[in-house]
Amino acid sequence: xxxxxxxxxxxxxxxxxxxxxxxxxxxxxxxxxxxxxxxxxxxxxxxxxxxxxxxxxxxxxxxxxxxxxxxxxxxxxxxxxxxxxxxxxxxxxxxxxxxxxxxxxxxxxxxxxxxxxxxxxxxxxxxxxxxxxxxxxxxxxxxxxxxxxxxxxxxxxxxxxxxxxxxxxxxxxxxxxxxxxxxxxxxxxxxxxxxxxxxxxxxxxxxxxxxxxxxxxxxxxxxxxxxxxxxxxxxxxxxxxxxxxxxxxxxxxxxxxxxxxxxxxxxxxxxxxxxxxxxxxxxxxxxxxxxxxxxxxx
Amino acid sequence: xxxxxxxxxxxxxxxxxxxxxxxxxxxxxxxxxxxxxxxxxxxxxxxxxxxxxxxxxxxxxxxxxxxxxxxxxxxxxxxxxxxxxxxxxxxxxxxxxxxxxxxxxxxxxxxxxxxxxxxxxxxxxxxxxxxxxxxxxxxxxxxxxxxxxxxxxxxxxxxxxxxxxxxxxxxxxxxxxx
Numbered sequence: 001x002x003x004x005x006x007x008x009x010x011x012x013x014x015x016x017x018x019x020x021x022x023x024x025x026x027x028x029x030x031x032x033x034x035x036x037x038x039x040x041x042x043x044x045x046x047x048x049x050x051x052x053x054x055x056x057x058x059x060x061x062x063x064x065x066x067x068x069x070x071x072x073x074x075x076x077x078x079x080x081x082x083x084x085x086x087x088x089x090x091x092x093x094x095x096x097x098x099x100x101x102x103x104x105x106x107x108x109x110x111x112x113x114x115x116x117x118x119x120x121x122x123x124x125x126x127x128x129x130x131x132x133x134x135x136x137x138x139x140x141x142x143x144x145x146x147x148x149x150x151x152x153x154x155x156x157x158x159x160x161x162x163x164x165x166x167x168x169x170x171x172x173x174x175x176x177x178x179x180x181x182x183x184x185x186x187x188x189x190x191x192x193x194x195x196x197x198x199x200x201x202x203x204x205x206x207x208x209x210x211x212x213x214x215x216x217x218x219x220x221x222x223x224x225x226x227x228x229x230x231x232x233x234x235x236x237x238x239x240x241x242x243x244x245x246x247x248x249x250x251x252x253x254x255x256x257x258x259x260x261x262x263x264x265x266x267x268x269x270x271x272x273x274x275x276x277x278x279x280x281x282x283x284x285x286x287x288x289x290x291x292x293x294x295x296x297x298x
Numbered sequence: 299x300x301x302x303x304x305x306x307x308x309x310x311x312x313x314x315x316x317x318x319x320x321x322x323x324x325x326x327x328x329x330x331x332x333x334x335x336x337x338x339x340x341x342x343x344x345x346x347x348x349x350x351x352x353x354x355x356x357x358x359x360x361x362x363x364x365x366x367x368x369x370x371x372x373x374x375x376x377x378x379x380x381x382x383x384x385x386x387x388x389x390x391x392x393x394x395x396x397x398x399x400x401x402x403x404x405x406x407x408x409x410x411x412x413x414x415x416x417x418x419x420x421x422x423x424x425x426x427x428x429x430x431x432x433x434x435x436x437x438x439x440x441x442x443x444x445x446x447x448x449x450x451x452x453x454x455x456x457x458x459x460x461x462x463x464x465x466x467x468x469x470x471x472x473x474x475x476x
Binding site for chain 2: 051053055056086087088091092094095098099101102105106109112121124127128131147148149
Protein backbone atom coordinates (compact mmCIF):
# COMPACT_ATOMS: atom_id res chain seq x y z
CA UNK A 1 0.00 0.00 0.00
CA UNK A 2 2.86 2.37 0.95
CA UNK A 3 4.36 1.65 -2.46
CA UNK A 4 1.26 2.89 -4.29
CA UNK A 5 0.86 5.99 -2.08
CA UNK A 6 4.52 7.05 -2.43
CA UNK A 7 4.41 6.45 -6.19
CA UNK A 8 1.24 8.53 -6.57
CA UNK A 9 2.81 11.30 -4.43
CA UNK A 10 5.92 11.18 -6.61
CA UNK A 11 3.92 11.37 -9.83
CA UNK A 12 1.76 14.19 -8.46
CA UNK A 13 4.85 16.16 -7.43
CA UNK A 14 6.41 15.63 -10.86
CA UNK A 15 3.23 16.91 -12.52
CA UNK A 16 3.11 20.00 -10.27
CA UNK A 17 6.79 20.70 -10.91
CA UNK A 18 6.22 20.43 -14.68
CA UNK A 19 3.27 22.85 -14.41
CA UNK A 20 5.39 25.33 -12.42
CA UNK A 21 8.29 24.94 -14.85
CA UNK A 22 5.93 25.74 -17.74
CA UNK A 23 4.52 28.66 -15.81
CA UNK A 24 7.97 30.22 -15.22
CA UNK A 25 9.06 29.77 -18.85
CA UNK A 26 5.87 30.70 -20.73
CA UNK A 27 4.21 32.92 -18.11
CA UNK A 28 0.94 31.00 -18.40
CA UNK A 29 -0.41 28.66 -15.72
CA UNK A 30 -1.76 25.62 -17.58
CA UNK A 31 -2.56 22.57 -15.45
CA UNK A 32 -2.98 20.23 -18.41
CA UNK A 33 0.19 21.29 -20.25
CA UNK A 34 2.44 18.43 -18.95
CA UNK A 35 -0.17 15.80 -19.87
CA UNK A 36 -0.72 17.27 -23.33
CA UNK A 37 2.98 17.55 -24.11
CA UNK A 38 3.45 13.99 -22.82
CA UNK A 39 0.73 12.77 -25.18
CA UNK A 40 2.28 14.78 -28.00
CA UNK A 41 5.60 13.00 -27.43
CA UNK A 42 3.83 9.64 -27.70
CA UNK A 43 2.36 10.69 -31.05
CA UNK A 44 5.69 11.72 -32.55
CA UNK A 45 8.06 9.50 -34.46
CA UNK A 46 10.73 7.97 -32.23
CA UNK A 47 13.84 8.05 -34.39
CA UNK A 48 16.73 5.62 -33.92
CA UNK A 49 20.05 7.12 -35.12
CA UNK A 50 22.31 5.29 -37.57
CA UNK A 51 24.49 2.47 -36.08
CA UNK A 52 23.56 3.09 -32.44
CA UNK A 53 24.53 0.96 -29.45
CA UNK A 54 20.94 -0.20 -29.33
CA UNK A 55 21.12 -1.77 -25.86
CA UNK A 56 22.44 1.44 -24.27
CA UNK A 57 20.15 3.67 -26.34
CA UNK A 58 17.02 1.84 -25.19
CA UNK A 59 18.13 1.17 -21.60
CA UNK A 60 19.34 4.66 -20.63
CA UNK A 61 15.98 6.52 -20.23
CA UNK A 62 14.41 3.57 -18.39
CA UNK A 63 17.43 3.14 -16.10
CA UNK A 64 17.34 6.86 -15.22
CA UNK A 65 13.66 6.55 -14.28
CA UNK A 66 14.26 3.39 -12.23
CA UNK A 67 17.12 4.88 -10.20
CA UNK A 68 15.12 8.04 -9.47
CA UNK A 69 12.22 5.93 -8.15
CA UNK A 70 14.60 3.61 -6.22
CA UNK A 71 16.13 6.64 -4.52
CA UNK A 72 12.67 7.81 -3.48
CA UNK A 73 11.90 4.34 -2.07
CA UNK A 74 13.94 4.94 1.11
CA UNK A 75 12.71 8.49 1.74
CA UNK A 76 9.83 8.69 4.26
CA UNK A 77 6.79 10.94 3.71
CA UNK A 78 5.55 10.23 7.25
CA UNK A 79 6.79 8.07 10.18
CA UNK A 80 5.32 4.90 8.68
CA UNK A 81 4.87 6.04 5.09
CA UNK A 82 8.03 4.76 3.41
CA UNK A 83 8.44 1.98 0.84
CA UNK A 84 11.57 0.42 2.36
CA UNK A 85 12.82 1.58 5.77
CA UNK A 86 16.28 0.07 5.25
CA UNK A 87 18.93 -0.06 7.96
CA UNK A 88 21.30 1.44 5.37
CA UNK A 89 18.82 3.97 3.88
CA UNK A 90 21.21 6.93 3.76
CA UNK A 91 23.78 4.77 1.96
CA UNK A 92 21.20 3.18 -0.33
CA UNK A 93 20.15 6.54 -1.77
CA UNK A 94 23.80 7.19 -2.72
CA UNK A 95 23.96 3.77 -4.37
CA UNK A 96 20.81 4.47 -6.39
CA UNK A 97 21.95 7.95 -7.43
CA UNK A 98 25.36 6.65 -8.56
CA UNK A 99 23.52 4.92 -11.41
CA UNK A 100 22.36 8.32 -12.73
CA UNK A 101 25.94 8.51 -14.00
CA UNK A 102 25.69 5.11 -15.64
CA UNK A 103 22.39 6.05 -17.30
CA UNK A 104 23.86 9.29 -18.67
CA UNK A 105 26.98 7.60 -20.00
CA UNK A 106 24.70 5.08 -21.73
CA UNK A 107 22.52 7.89 -23.12
CA UNK A 108 25.65 9.66 -24.32
CA UNK A 109 27.37 6.65 -25.89
CA UNK A 110 24.29 4.87 -27.21
CA UNK A 111 23.10 7.16 -30.04
CA UNK A 112 26.52 7.32 -31.77
CA UNK A 113 26.41 11.13 -31.90
CA UNK A 114 29.16 13.63 -31.08
CA UNK A 115 27.10 16.05 -28.97
CA UNK A 116 25.49 13.27 -26.99
CA UNK A 117 28.84 11.63 -26.31
CA UNK A 118 30.46 14.87 -25.12
CA UNK A 119 27.45 15.45 -22.85
CA UNK A 120 27.70 11.94 -21.37
CA UNK A 121 31.42 12.07 -20.61
CA UNK A 122 31.08 15.63 -19.29
CA UNK A 123 28.64 14.33 -16.72
CA UNK A 124 31.21 11.73 -15.63
CA UNK A 125 33.59 14.49 -14.49
CA UNK A 126 30.72 16.48 -13.01
CA UNK A 127 29.34 13.59 -10.99
CA UNK A 128 32.68 12.25 -9.75
CA UNK A 129 33.33 15.71 -8.30
CA UNK A 130 29.86 16.41 -6.92
CA UNK A 131 29.09 12.89 -5.65
CA UNK A 132 31.59 13.69 -2.89
CA UNK A 133 29.45 16.69 -1.91
CA UNK A 134 26.42 14.38 -1.73
CA UNK A 135 28.13 11.67 0.33
CA UNK A 136 30.11 13.81 2.78
CA UNK A 137 27.23 16.04 3.99
CA UNK A 138 25.07 12.88 4.37
CA UNK A 139 27.88 11.43 6.53
CA UNK A 140 27.57 14.43 8.85
CA UNK A 141 23.77 14.01 8.94
CA UNK A 142 24.16 10.32 9.85
CA UNK A 143 26.68 11.29 12.55
CA UNK A 144 24.11 13.47 14.31
CA UNK A 145 21.38 10.83 14.03
CA UNK A 146 23.85 8.01 14.89
CA UNK A 147 22.01 5.96 12.28
CA UNK A 148 21.70 5.42 8.53
CA UNK A 149 17.95 4.78 8.81
CA UNK A 150 16.13 7.68 7.12
CA UNK A 151 13.20 7.69 9.58
CA UNK A 152 15.67 7.92 12.50
CA UNK A 153 17.46 10.78 10.70
CA UNK A 154 14.17 12.71 10.51
CA UNK A 155 13.47 11.82 14.15
CA UNK A 156 16.87 13.24 15.18
CA UNK A 157 15.78 16.67 13.85
CA UNK A 158 12.85 16.97 16.25
CA UNK A 159 13.35 20.40 17.81
CA UNK A 160 16.29 21.53 15.70
CA UNK A 161 16.42 20.95 11.96
CA UNK A 162 19.72 20.10 10.33
CA UNK A 163 19.58 23.25 8.20
CA UNK A 164 20.22 25.14 11.45
CA UNK A 165 22.47 22.51 13.07
CA UNK A 166 24.74 22.13 10.01
CA UNK A 167 24.01 24.98 7.56
CA UNK A 168 27.26 24.42 5.66
CA UNK A 169 26.28 20.83 4.94
CA UNK A 170 22.89 21.99 3.67
CA UNK A 171 24.40 24.52 1.24
CA UNK A 172 26.87 21.94 -0.12
CA UNK A 173 24.19 19.24 -0.42
CA UNK A 174 21.76 21.60 -2.16
CA UNK A 175 24.37 22.65 -4.74
CA UNK A 176 25.49 19.05 -5.27
CA UNK A 177 21.87 17.91 -5.65
CA UNK A 178 21.38 20.45 -8.43
CA UNK A 179 24.58 19.26 -10.12
CA UNK A 180 23.47 15.63 -9.82
CA UNK A 181 20.05 16.42 -11.28
CA UNK A 182 21.88 18.41 -14.01
CA UNK A 183 19.60 21.41 -13.54
CA UNK A 184 20.68 24.84 -14.74
CA UNK A 185 23.21 26.33 -13.96
CA UNK A 186 24.80 22.86 -13.82
CA UNK A 187 23.13 21.51 -17.00
CA UNK A 188 26.41 20.76 -18.74
CA UNK A 189 25.42 17.29 -20.05
CA UNK A 190 22.46 18.73 -21.95
CA UNK A 191 23.59 22.36 -22.34
CA UNK A 192 20.92 23.63 -24.72
CA UNK A 193 22.37 26.26 -27.04
CA UNK A 194 25.90 24.96 -26.65
CA UNK A 195 25.74 21.18 -27.11
CA UNK A 196 22.42 21.20 -28.96
CA UNK A 197 20.77 19.17 -26.21
CA UNK A 198 23.76 16.90 -25.41
CA UNK A 199 22.51 13.59 -24.07
CA UNK A 200 18.95 14.60 -25.05
CA UNK A 201 19.98 15.49 -28.58
CA UNK A 202 19.28 12.18 -30.35
CA UNK A 203 16.21 11.18 -28.34
CA UNK A 204 12.76 11.78 -29.81
CA UNK A 205 9.17 10.66 -29.26
CA UNK A 206 8.37 8.21 -26.50
CA UNK A 207 12.02 7.76 -25.49
CA UNK A 208 12.39 11.51 -24.95
CA UNK A 209 9.15 11.48 -22.93
CA UNK A 210 10.62 8.83 -20.60
CA UNK A 211 13.88 10.79 -20.35
CA UNK A 212 12.06 14.01 -19.42
CA UNK A 213 9.87 12.19 -16.89
CA UNK A 214 12.95 10.54 -15.37
CA UNK A 215 14.72 13.87 -15.06
CA UNK A 216 11.80 15.54 -13.27
CA UNK A 217 11.44 12.48 -10.99
CA UNK A 218 15.13 12.79 -10.16
CA UNK A 219 14.65 16.44 -9.16
CA UNK A 220 11.75 15.48 -6.88
CA UNK A 221 13.76 12.60 -5.36
CA UNK A 222 16.67 14.92 -4.61
CA UNK A 223 14.34 17.61 -3.23
CA UNK A 224 12.77 14.95 -1.01
CA UNK A 225 16.25 13.85 0.13
CA UNK A 226 17.06 17.48 1.03
CA UNK A 227 13.81 17.63 3.02
CA UNK A 228 14.54 14.38 4.87
CA UNK A 229 18.19 15.16 5.62
CA UNK A 230 18.01 18.90 6.37
CA UNK A 231 14.48 20.30 6.63
CA UNK A 232 13.09 18.07 9.35
CA UNK A 233 11.14 15.77 7.00
CA UNK A 234 7.56 15.44 8.20
CA UNK A 235 7.96 17.75 11.24
CA UNK A 236 5.68 20.81 11.27
CA UNK A 237 2.63 22.22 13.07
CA UNK A 238 -1.12 21.76 12.30
CA UNK A 239 -0.94 19.89 8.98
CA UNK A 240 -0.55 16.08 8.81
CA UNK A 241 3.06 14.77 8.47
CA UNK A 242 2.77 13.70 4.81
CA UNK A 243 1.52 17.17 3.85
CA UNK A 244 4.59 18.81 5.40
CA UNK A 245 6.86 16.39 3.55
CA UNK A 246 5.20 17.19 0.23
CA UNK A 247 5.14 20.98 0.81
CA UNK A 248 8.83 21.07 1.76
CA UNK A 249 9.82 18.80 -1.14
CA UNK A 250 7.99 20.98 -3.65
CA UNK A 251 9.44 24.15 -2.12
CA UNK A 252 12.98 22.77 -2.49
CA UNK A 253 12.28 21.62 -6.07
CA UNK A 254 10.89 25.04 -7.02
CA UNK A 255 13.85 26.81 -5.41
CA UNK A 256 16.17 24.65 -7.56
CA UNK A 257 14.14 25.67 -10.60
CA UNK A 258 14.32 29.38 -9.73
CA UNK A 259 18.05 29.25 -8.96
CA UNK A 260 18.53 27.81 -12.45
CA UNK A 261 16.43 30.50 -14.09
CA UNK A 262 18.43 33.42 -12.72
CA UNK A 263 21.99 32.07 -12.92
CA UNK A 264 24.08 31.62 -16.07
CA UNK A 265 25.49 28.17 -16.92
CA UNK A 266 28.82 27.60 -15.22
CA UNK A 267 31.91 26.78 -17.27
CA UNK A 268 33.01 23.16 -16.96
CA UNK A 269 36.51 24.03 -15.69
CA UNK A 270 35.09 26.39 -13.04
CA UNK A 271 32.52 23.81 -12.00
CA UNK A 272 35.26 21.26 -11.33
CA UNK A 273 37.67 23.72 -9.74
CA UNK A 274 35.12 25.05 -7.24
CA UNK A 275 34.18 21.56 -6.19
CA UNK A 276 37.65 20.06 -5.76
CA UNK A 277 39.38 23.15 -4.34
CA UNK A 278 36.58 24.70 -2.29
CA UNK A 279 33.68 22.25 -1.92
CA UNK A 280 35.47 19.16 -0.65
CA UNK A 281 37.57 20.95 2.01
CA UNK A 282 34.37 22.68 3.19
CA UNK A 283 32.58 19.29 3.34
CA UNK A 284 35.44 17.93 5.47
CA UNK A 285 35.22 21.02 7.71
CA UNK A 286 31.48 20.37 8.06
CA UNK A 287 32.17 16.79 9.22
CA UNK A 288 34.70 18.04 11.79
CA UNK A 289 32.34 20.76 13.10
CA UNK A 290 29.40 18.35 13.36
CA UNK A 291 31.66 15.77 15.02
CA UNK A 292 32.67 18.35 17.63
CA UNK A 293 29.05 19.43 18.16
CA UNK A 294 27.90 15.81 18.55
CA UNK A 295 30.67 14.97 21.02
CA UNK A 296 30.85 18.24 22.97
CA UNK A 297 27.27 19.56 23.10
CA UNK A 298 25.09 17.30 25.28
CA UNK B 299 15.51 -20.50 2.82
CA UNK B 300 14.60 -21.80 -0.65
CA UNK B 301 13.78 -18.27 -1.80
CA UNK B 302 17.18 -17.09 -0.55
CA UNK B 303 18.98 -19.91 -2.37
CA UNK B 304 16.97 -19.14 -5.50
CA UNK B 305 17.90 -15.45 -5.52
CA UNK B 306 21.56 -16.15 -4.74
CA UNK B 307 21.59 -18.54 -7.72
CA UNK B 308 19.80 -16.10 -10.05
CA UNK B 309 22.15 -13.21 -9.22
CA UNK B 310 25.14 -15.55 -9.36
CA UNK B 311 24.18 -16.65 -12.86
CA UNK B 312 23.58 -13.02 -13.85
CA UNK B 313 27.07 -12.14 -12.58
CA UNK B 314 28.59 -14.93 -14.69
CA UNK B 315 26.44 -13.98 -17.71
CA UNK B 316 27.54 -10.33 -17.62
CA UNK B 317 31.10 -11.52 -17.00
CA UNK B 318 30.95 -13.50 -20.27
CA UNK B 319 29.61 -10.40 -22.12
CA UNK B 320 32.73 -8.48 -20.99
CA UNK B 321 34.83 -10.69 -23.28
CA UNK B 322 32.26 -11.29 -26.03
CA UNK B 323 31.94 -7.67 -27.11
CA UNK B 324 34.38 -5.45 -29.01
CA UNK B 325 32.94 -2.21 -27.64
CA UNK B 326 35.02 -0.95 -24.75
CA UNK B 327 32.12 0.91 -23.12
CA UNK B 328 29.88 -2.13 -23.40
CA UNK B 329 32.62 -4.25 -21.92
CA UNK B 330 33.15 -1.88 -18.98
CA UNK B 331 29.44 -1.57 -18.25
CA UNK B 332 28.95 -5.35 -18.54
CA UNK B 333 31.63 -5.69 -15.86
CA UNK B 334 29.74 -3.09 -13.82
CA UNK B 335 26.49 -5.06 -14.03
CA UNK B 336 28.36 -8.27 -13.22
CA UNK B 337 29.63 -6.58 -10.03
CA UNK B 338 26.15 -5.16 -9.33
CA UNK B 339 24.82 -8.73 -9.50
CA UNK B 340 27.47 -9.74 -6.94
CA UNK B 341 26.18 -6.85 -4.77
CA UNK B 342 22.65 -8.24 -5.16
CA UNK B 343 24.01 -11.65 -4.04
CA UNK B 344 25.25 -9.96 -0.84
CA UNK B 345 21.75 -8.52 -0.37
CA UNK B 346 20.19 -11.95 -0.92
CA UNK B 347 22.58 -13.32 1.72
CA UNK B 348 21.28 -10.68 4.20
CA UNK B 349 24.50 -8.64 4.33
CA UNK B 350 22.79 -5.35 3.57
CA UNK B 351 25.62 -2.88 4.14
CA UNK B 352 28.16 -4.80 2.06
CA UNK B 353 25.64 -5.29 -0.75
CA UNK B 354 24.63 -1.62 -0.95
CA UNK B 355 28.28 -0.55 -0.70
CA UNK B 356 29.30 -2.90 -3.52
CA UNK B 357 26.46 -1.64 -5.74
CA UNK B 358 27.38 1.99 -5.02
CA UNK B 359 31.15 1.79 -5.41
CA UNK B 360 31.14 -0.14 -8.67
CA UNK B 361 29.01 2.42 -10.54
CA UNK B 362 31.62 5.19 -10.43
CA UNK B 363 34.63 2.87 -10.59
CA UNK B 364 33.55 1.10 -13.74
CA UNK B 365 32.43 4.36 -15.38
CA UNK B 366 35.90 5.80 -14.81
CA UNK B 367 37.39 2.61 -16.25
CA UNK B 368 35.14 3.01 -19.31
CA UNK B 369 36.49 6.47 -20.14
CA UNK B 370 40.08 5.31 -19.72
CA UNK B 371 39.42 2.41 -22.09
CA UNK B 372 37.89 4.82 -24.61
CA UNK B 373 40.92 7.09 -24.30
CA UNK B 374 43.55 4.41 -24.71
CA UNK B 375 42.06 1.88 -27.15
CA UNK B 376 42.31 2.41 -30.90
CA UNK B 377 38.81 1.13 -31.65
CA UNK B 378 36.76 1.94 -28.54
CA UNK B 379 33.36 1.48 -30.21
CA UNK B 380 34.32 -1.91 -31.65
CA UNK B 381 33.01 -0.79 -35.04
CA UNK B 382 36.35 -0.99 -36.84
CA UNK B 383 36.43 -4.80 -36.77
CA UNK B 384 39.66 -4.93 -34.76
CA UNK B 385 40.37 -8.15 -32.87
CA UNK B 386 40.71 -7.09 -29.26
CA UNK B 387 41.80 -10.51 -27.93
CA UNK B 388 45.30 -11.92 -27.71
CA UNK B 389 47.16 -14.87 -26.11
CA UNK B 390 44.02 -16.97 -26.48
CA UNK B 391 45.50 -20.37 -25.63
CA UNK B 392 47.30 -19.06 -22.57
CA UNK B 393 44.21 -17.26 -21.28
CA UNK B 394 41.99 -20.35 -21.79
CA UNK B 395 44.53 -22.44 -19.85
CA UNK B 396 44.84 -19.85 -17.08
CA UNK B 397 41.04 -19.54 -16.86
CA UNK B 398 40.48 -23.30 -16.57
CA UNK B 399 43.22 -23.68 -13.92
CA UNK B 400 41.88 -20.72 -11.88
CA UNK B 401 38.31 -22.07 -12.04
CA UNK B 402 39.58 -25.52 -10.94
CA UNK B 403 41.45 -24.02 -7.99
CA UNK B 404 38.40 -21.98 -6.95
CA UNK B 405 36.16 -25.07 -7.05
CA UNK B 406 38.66 -27.16 -5.06
CA UNK B 407 38.96 -24.43 -2.40
CA UNK B 408 35.16 -24.02 -2.26
CA UNK B 409 34.58 -27.72 -1.58
CA UNK B 410 37.60 -28.62 0.54
CA UNK B 411 38.09 -25.57 2.72
CA UNK B 412 36.79 -25.67 6.28
CA UNK B 413 34.30 -22.81 6.32
CA UNK B 414 33.45 -23.23 10.00
CA UNK B 415 29.93 -23.52 11.38
CA UNK B 416 27.22 -21.73 9.39
CA UNK B 417 25.43 -18.98 11.35
CA UNK B 418 21.85 -20.09 11.98
CA UNK B 419 20.48 -16.58 11.79
CA UNK B 420 22.10 -13.41 10.47
CA UNK B 421 22.13 -10.49 12.93
CA UNK B 422 19.83 -7.63 11.87
CA UNK B 423 21.19 -5.13 9.36
CA UNK B 424 21.71 -2.27 11.84
CA UNK B 425 23.77 -4.53 14.11
CA UNK B 426 25.87 -5.65 11.14
CA UNK B 427 26.62 -2.02 10.21
CA UNK B 428 27.64 -1.29 13.80
CA UNK B 429 29.84 -4.39 14.03
CA UNK B 430 31.47 -3.53 10.71
CA UNK B 431 32.19 0.03 11.88
CA UNK B 432 33.80 -1.22 15.10
CA UNK B 433 35.87 -3.73 13.10
CA UNK B 434 37.06 -1.03 10.65
CA UNK B 435 38.04 1.36 13.43
CA UNK B 436 39.56 -1.34 15.60
CA UNK B 437 41.47 -4.44 14.56
CA UNK B 438 41.42 -3.70 10.79
CA UNK B 439 42.19 0.02 11.04
CA UNK B 440 45.89 -0.31 10.23
CA UNK B 441 45.20 -2.38 7.10
CA UNK B 442 42.63 0.05 5.72
CA UNK B 443 44.60 3.16 6.61
CA UNK B 444 47.71 1.68 4.95
CA UNK B 445 45.71 0.88 1.82
CA UNK B 446 44.15 4.35 1.83
CA UNK B 447 47.47 6.17 2.18
CA UNK B 448 49.02 3.96 -0.53
CA UNK B 449 46.22 4.79 -2.97
CA UNK B 450 46.47 8.51 -2.12
CA UNK B 451 50.23 8.42 -2.72
CA UNK B 452 49.67 6.73 -6.09
CA UNK B 453 47.08 9.38 -7.04
CA UNK B 454 49.41 12.26 -6.13
CA UNK B 455 52.31 10.59 -7.97
CA UNK B 456 50.17 9.98 -11.07
CA UNK B 457 49.01 13.60 -11.11
CA UNK B 458 52.59 14.82 -10.67
CA UNK B 459 53.73 12.65 -13.59
CA UNK B 460 50.88 13.91 -15.79
CA UNK B 461 51.74 17.61 -15.30
CA UNK B 462 54.18 18.62 -18.07
CA UNK B 463 57.54 19.87 -16.85
CA UNK B 464 58.06 23.51 -17.78
CA UNK B 465 61.52 24.10 -19.19
CA UNK B 466 62.72 27.12 -21.09
CA UNK B 467 62.88 25.02 -24.27
CA UNK B 468 59.30 23.73 -24.33
CA UNK B 469 57.76 26.96 -23.01
CA UNK B 470 59.31 28.65 -26.06
CA UNK B 471 57.72 25.94 -28.25
CA UNK B 472 54.39 26.59 -26.64
CA UNK B 473 54.56 30.30 -27.40
CA UNK B 474 55.40 29.49 -31.01
CA UNK B 475 52.38 27.25 -31.46
CA UNK B 476 50.12 29.77 -29.78
